[in-house]
Amino acid sequence: MDVIRKQLILLSCSTALLIASPFVDYRILALVGIIFSALMYFVGNIRYFAIGAAVLSLLYGIGIIPASAFFGPLVMVLFGELLRTLSVKTGHSLAVFGAGSAAALIFAMLYTKEFEPLVGSLAILVLLMLRSILGEREDGSMLSLVGVSMTIVLFEDLEFLVDLRTLAFAILLCAAFGYFAYRAKTIDLTGVFSAVLFGVILISFTGTVSWFIVILVFFILGSAFTKFKYSEKEFLGVAQGKHGKRGYKNAFANAGVGVAAAILFGVTGDMIYAAVFLGSVSTATADTLASEIGVTGGTPVMITTLKRCPPGTNGGVTLVGEAACVVGALIISGLGFLLGIAPWYVCVISAVAGVVGTNLDSLYGAVLENRGVFGNSGTNLLATLSGGVVAALLYAFFVFVL
Helix, strand or coil, X not given: CXXXXXXXXXXXXXXXXXXXXXXXXXXXXXXXXXXXHHHHHHCCCCHHHHHHHHHHHHHHHCCCCCHHHHHHHHHHHHHHHHHHHHCHHHCCHXXXXXXXXXXXXXXXXXXXXXXXXXXXXXXXXXXHHHHHHHCCCCCHHHHHHHHHHHHHHHHHHHCCCCCHHHHHHHHHHHHHHHHHHHHCCCECHHHHHHHHHHHHHHHHHHCCCHHHHHHHHHHHHHHHHHXXXXXXXXXXXXXXCHHHCECHHHHHHHHHHHHHHHHHHHHHCCHHHHHHHHHHHHHHHHHHHHHHHHCCCCCCEECCCCCECCCCCCCEECHHHHHHHHHHHHHHHHHHHHCCCCCHHHHHHHHHHHHHHHHHHHHHHHHCHHHCCCCHHHHHHHHHHHHHHHHHHHHHHHHHCC
C-alpha cells in the first residue's frame, strides 16, 4: 500500500468519525478510534501515528479533552501531510502543509461548534513549529498529534478572548518579522515558527505590541552581538553554532519564561507577572551580552573559585562581561518603563533581577553544565526562570513588606 493511499484511508476514517460526532455518543467514537488505532498499528504498520491517535481517543473517551482537541489534530495532521506528499516536488510543501492543516482545523472546530480563533491560530503555529523541528522523524506524527491537542486544551481552558483585529495584526506583524529575520540568516526555520508563536501570544494576551517590542529588542541585541568579533570567537572555539543562527532551543530557553508570564498577566492582570516578564528577559539579554562581549574581554575567572580559566569556559566571568551584563539589564528594564509595561520600581527590580540571573547562569554553568547535568539551553532556561523568580520575590517584598 503506497503512502498516498494510506493517507487517504486514514483521512477518510478520521473525517467519518468527525462527521458522526453529533449523532453518536462520544464514548463509542473513542472506542472506535482505539480499535482503528490498533488496526493501524498491527496491520497498517503505521505505529507512531497509531499510538498518538490511541492516546487522543482514550483522553477523549474519558472526558479529559474536548471534541476539537480530538478531531482537530487528527484531520489537520492527516490532511496537511496528504497535501505535502502531493506537492513535495513543487518546493513549497511546508506552505501547502500549513494551509491544508489550517483549513482542516478550522473545519473541525466549526463542525464541533468549538471554534476559537486564538486557539486555532496557536494550534496551527505549534504544528508548524513541531513539523519544522521534527522533520522526517518517525515519531513526528505522534508528537504533533499530542502537542497540538494539548495546545488546544490549554488555551481553551484559559477562556481568553481576543479581538479578531488584534489577532490578525499580531499574526501579520510576527510573520513579517519571522520572514525578514530568516532572510537575514539570524534564525533558522524552527526559530521562525517559535518567534511567530511567541509574538502572537505576547500581543494577543497583553493587547499591546509593547511586550513584543521588548522581546524584539532582546533578539536584535542578541543577533548583533553574536556576530560581534565572530571570527575571533571562532578562533577561540566559543562562537555560536550555525554561523550565529538561532533556533527553537534559543527561543524557548531565553523567552519561554517571559511568554508564560505574559499569558498569566493577560489572564490575571497582576503586575507581579510583568515583573517576572521583565526580570526573565533582562536576564536573557544581560546573559547574552555578557557572554558575547565578555568572551573577548580578556582572561576570565571561574565564578566558583575566582581562578583563571580559558575563554568560553562555562562559569567563567570577566569585568567586561559583568559591565555588559549590567548594560543589558538596564536596556530591557528601561524599555519596559518607557513602553509603559510597568512602573519605575518594577523596572528597577527587573534590572537587579537581570544581573542576579546572569550571575546565577554562570554559577549553573560552573556547577551543573560542566558536569553534564544540563546543556547550554537548559542552563539558559534555568537562568531566565531564576531571573523571573528573583523579580517576583523582590516585587512581593516591595509591595507587601515596605
